[in-house]
Amino acid sequence: MTTRSTRSPGRITTAAMQPLLTAVRSSGADTGALLRGMGVDPSAFHEGRSRWLSALLTDRLWQTATALQPDLPLRIAASVEPSTFGLLTYLLASHDNTRAALVGLTRYYSLLSEATTYRLDIGARGACMTLDLHGPRPPSVESFAVAVSLCFVRRQALGPLVVKEVRLTQERPPGDLAGSHATFLGAPVQFGCSTTAYVFDRQALTVPLRRADPGLLVLLEEHAASLLAAPSACDLAARVRDQLAARGVDCSARSEDVAADLGMSDRTLRRLLRAEGTTFRAELDAVLAAAASELLARGGGTEDVAAALGFADAAAFRRAFRRWFGTSPGTHAAAVRGVTPRRR
Template identity: 30%
Template structure:
C-alpha cells in the first residue's frame, strides 16, 4: 500500500481546480474520472482518497503540462492556512526546526505525495523529498508543487522569505530554469542525486514570531486525533481497491465481497455510505491500469483481456468514456507524450 493511502482534505483539489480555471480549463475537465463532485469543493470538512486527488493531478498535467513551471505555480497557492489544524500547529511551534519535525511527523495530514525527511547537521538542516511512489507522468509536477509549497510554508512561518543555502533537484535542468529563483531563494542545482532544500542552522533555531506553547500543544492533540481517525477508519472502498489491484484480482462484486468476508449486499451498503459503488471503484482501477498498460505498448486486445472485458469493443467504449479518445490513439501517442514537455518522463524516471 502506498504511504499516502490516508484520506485527506479536499482543499488541495480546490486549489488545483482554481489554478486550472485561471488557465481556461473548466472544473469538469479537472474532476473527470475522480468521482469528486464540484459542489463538494466548497465544503471545508470534505475528505477524499489520495488516489482521487492524483486523478485530478493527472487531468491537470494532461491539460496544462505544456506550460513551463506549472508545478511551481501550483505550489505557490498552498499557503499555510490551507492545511487547517496542521498549519496552525506549525505556526505556533517554537522554532523552524521544531515546526519541521512536527510537520514531517504528521505529514499524512497534508496534501503531499512526496515523502519528506529531515537531516539535522552541524551547521544546517537538509529537507529531502522522495518521489519514488509517484507515477512518472505526474512526478515532476508534484516535485515542483510540493517543494515550492514547502518553501512557501517557511516564508509564512517567518512572515518573510527564508534564505536557502542550497536547492537540488534530480531532474535535468528544464528550459524554464530561470523561473525557479522566483520560488527558491538560494543557489539551485539540477541533475543532483536527491531532491532537497538546505537551510542554515541560524534559521532552524530562530524563534517563530507566532510561537505559543499552549496553542502548539492543543493543535498537536487535535492533529493526533484527526490522524488517528483517518487511519483507523479503514474504509471499505480502500480495501476494495486493493483487492481489484491484485494480480488476477476478481472483477465481480460477489467474489470480492467473499474475499472480504461479507455478503454482497453488505459490501454495497458500506460503499454507498462512503459515497461510492463497486462499479465506480472498478472503473477507477481499470482506467488507471489501462493507462499504464497502453503506455507500456501492450495491444488494445491484451489490455482488454487483462482487465477482464469479455469483448474488446466493451473496453474501447469504456476507454472513450474515461478519456474522450480511443485506446488505440492513446497508445500511439504515448511515446510522443513522453517526449513532450521537455522530455519530462525521461528526466524524472527513477
C-alpha cells in the same frame, strides 16, 4: 506483459485538494463535471465535509488540471497561506523557527495525506528534507509536494531561507518548465535523481517564523494528536483497491467478487463505498488508470498494455484511457517520459 501487484499509494483528503479545485474553477472549467467524469461525487468537496479519496484519483485530477497549465502545481504551492489547509498549516506557522516547522511537517502531514511522507535529516553541515511519494506518481504531484512545503516555510520565515539544491526524480521537463521550477523554488533544481529532496545549510533551520505563537501551538498540537490517534472509518475504498491489485489488475473485475473477498455482500460493499463518497467503478478505474500509466511509462505498447489489463482490444483501451486522462495513451506516455511524441 504482466502487471506488478502493488499496493495503493494511499489516500488524500478532499481538503488537501481544495486549492487545486479553486484554481481549476477560476480558469472557467466545470469542476463538477470534471469530478463526476472521474467517478467522484462533487459533494465530497463541500466545505466542512473533508473526506478521504484515493491518491490514484487525485493524481488523475492533478494530471488533468496540469495538461494545459504545466506550472499550476508550482503556482498553487507558492500561494499557500496558514489558512489554506486549515489545522496543518496553522500548526506549522505557529512554530518558533523553520526547524520546528519542518519537524512538525514530518509529524503531522498525514492529517492531509497518507500518500507522501516527509523525513528531515540534520547533519553537521546541513539538513535534507526527503520526500517519499508512495507508488508511481505523476511529475505534477512530485513538483507540488516539494514546492508546497518549501514555499510555505520560506514565506513564513522572517529571514532568507537559502536552499542549496532541490532534487526531483522526474525527467527534465520540456520548454520553460524547468526554469519555472528554479524560479518558484528559489534554488538550483536537479532532475532525474534517485530521490526527491531539498537541501539547505544548518543556519536556515534557525530562522524565526513571523506568526510564531507558542500558546496556540500547544492547542493545535493537542488537537492534531487526537485526530491522528482516532481510528479511521473511511478505509474501505483502500481495501477495495488493494484487493483489486492483489487479484491482478483487470478491467473485468466484478464488485461481487471483491465483496466476497472482503466478507460482505455486493449490496453492502456498494452502500459503504457510497458513504465514503466513491463507487466500485471509480475505484476500479483508479487502479486501472494507475496501472496503465505505469506500464506505459515503462515502455509498454498500447496493444500490450490493453491485453495486460484485460481489455478486448486496443480500441476499447484507448476509449477508457481518454476517459481517465483526457488524452491518448501515446501522448500520455510521451509526457511522462518527457519526450516529444512523434507525429503520424
